[in-house]
Amino acid sequence: xxxxxxxxxxxxxxxxxxxxNGSGKTFSDxxxxxNGEGMKNVTNTIKVxxxxxxxxxxxxxxxxxxxxxVLAHKEIDGTQEHASKLTSLIEIMFQEQNKEMSALxxxxxxxxxxxxxxxxxxxxxxxxxxxxxxxxxxxxxxxDIIAQGLFMTCPEAQYAVPMIDARRMEVYTAFYHAxxxxxxxxxxxxxxxxxxxxxxxxxxxxxxxGN
Numbered sequence: 001x002x003x004x005x006x007x008x009x010x011x012x013x014x015x016x017x018x019x020x021n022g023s024g025k026t027f028s029d030x031x032x033x034x035n036g037e038g039m040k041n042v043t044n045t046i047k048v049x050x051x052x053x054x055x056x057x058x059x060x061x062x063x064x065x066x067x068x069x070v071l072a073h074k075e076i077d078g079t080q081e082h083a084s085k086l087t088s089l090i091e092i093m094f095q096e097q098n099k100e101m102s103a104l105x106x107x108x109x110x111x112x113x114x115x116x117x118x119x120x121x122x123x124x125x126x127x128x129x130x131x132x133x134x135x136x137x138x139x140x141x142x143x144d145i146i147a148q149g150l151f152m153t154c155p156e157a158q159y160a161v162p163m164i165d166a167r168r169m170e171v172y173t174a175f176y177h178a179x180x181x182x183x184x185x186x187x188x189x190x191x192x193x194x195x196x197x198x199x200x201x202x203x204x205x206x207x208x209x210g211n
Contacts, residue, residue, distance in 0.1 A: 056115060111140060161209075163208065
């Protein structure tokens with residue numbers, strides 16, 4: 001089966017699972033990546049240039065991507081630097097790549113949770129660029145971005161629990177499953193102690209990570 005999203009910038013095709021070559025079996029029978037079905041949705045990204053902005057934590061980062069290719073990436077670490085450095089990072093990145101902002105097809109920005117001040121700066125900058133260039137704005141939850149990054153770098157991971165510091169001994173967090181790349185629960189602010197996540201740790205190998 002095949003599903004194409006012409007209005008968006010992705011195509012999802014049902015193809016043989018790359019982890020078990022379509023057999024549905026691996027050393028941990030059945031294959032955990034396709035639940036033994038042998039088929040897995042594979043996302044193919046159409047090449048379009050997108051400016052990516054993340055200011056949800058103490059790290060202010062920007063990246064320029066073209067399909068699955070990261071053309072450039074810049075970041076600074078410091079919560080007091082976002083307002084003064086964000087637009088400069090974007091300008092320098094385009095200059096170094098000899099690219100014009102008019103070549104952009106969209107702007108993607110992390111929508112939180114995270115620092116309210118940082119998020120406001122990032123979203124305001126992204127909206128300003130989109131308004132000036134008549135571009136679509138893509139809003140992506142920050143925890144979704146972090147979880148996807150883990151599954152891309154650690155294909156053996158089945159469950160991910162990304163966390164962002166919410167202060168007062170709390171973190172913003174959610175559960176993610178590698179097969180669906182979707183949240184298994186709503187994003188919540190959770191107090192971390194020695195009993196946190198114990199209802200899940202006994203049943204699954206879980207990756208816990210974040211800032």
